[in-house]
């Protein structure tokens with residue numbers, strides 16, 4: 001499914017979020033507070049928007065992105081080359097459930113709109129913790145559902161009724177943008193995700209909500 005929508009993925013992100021997705025990634029990357037020549041792994045990197053944002057915010061950092069969709073990795077690599085960042089940013093095909101890196105390899109590990117899609121999410125979080133160095137952090141950017149009753153009503157109407165139609169029309173994929181709201185409904189609350197992160201072994205877990213509670217940024221320390 002992700003390979004099928006890859007060519008229209010960036011365009012639809014901008015369109016369906018009215019450009020907010022960039023702000024959300026920017027905030028999530030800043031949360032890592034990476035310093036100097038730090039190393040960052042972006043899991044489920046897709047077309048590398050998080051990896052590129054990290055390269056912009058941390059000009060001396062080295063960044064690796066992994067995704068199991070070859071087509072996403074191909075398109076992401078092309079963007080990295082266009083930005084002339086291939087010296088510092090590289091992508092590879094890999095599963096989030098079995099990351100091909102040694103323990104304690106990265107100063108920060110991020111995942112944006114990816115954890116929801118991993119079949120065994122706790123295993124994905126444990127893998128993120130395994131490859132983070134002691135004292136390093138993991139940052140999770142993910143959709144959640146607004147709590148304010150009026151905003152929640154409007155948002156759910158858009159998310160369940162309008163977004164799937166636009167997504168289907170633009171991407172040409174019959175199900176991908178119906179899967180999106182369905183998978184968000186199926187995902188735990190921000191507190192539930194914080195509990196999972198603790199279960200995966202992270203400490204000092206905290207989160208904050210953005211854009212009226214449409215998305216949450218969680219952070220935990222190894």
Ligand SMILES: C[S@@+](CC[C@H](N)C(=O)[O-])C[C@H]1O[C@@H](n2cnc3c(N)ncnc32)[C@H](O)[C@@H]1O
Nearest residue numbers: 002044045046067068069095096112113114117
């Ligand atoms: C919604 S996209 C998010 C992409 C990117 N992080 C972003 O912010 O736009 C989810 C990505 O996760 C990838 N993905 C889903 N499950 C995965 C898994 N088990 N292992 C690796 N990548 C996975 C998909 O191929 C897709 O590119």
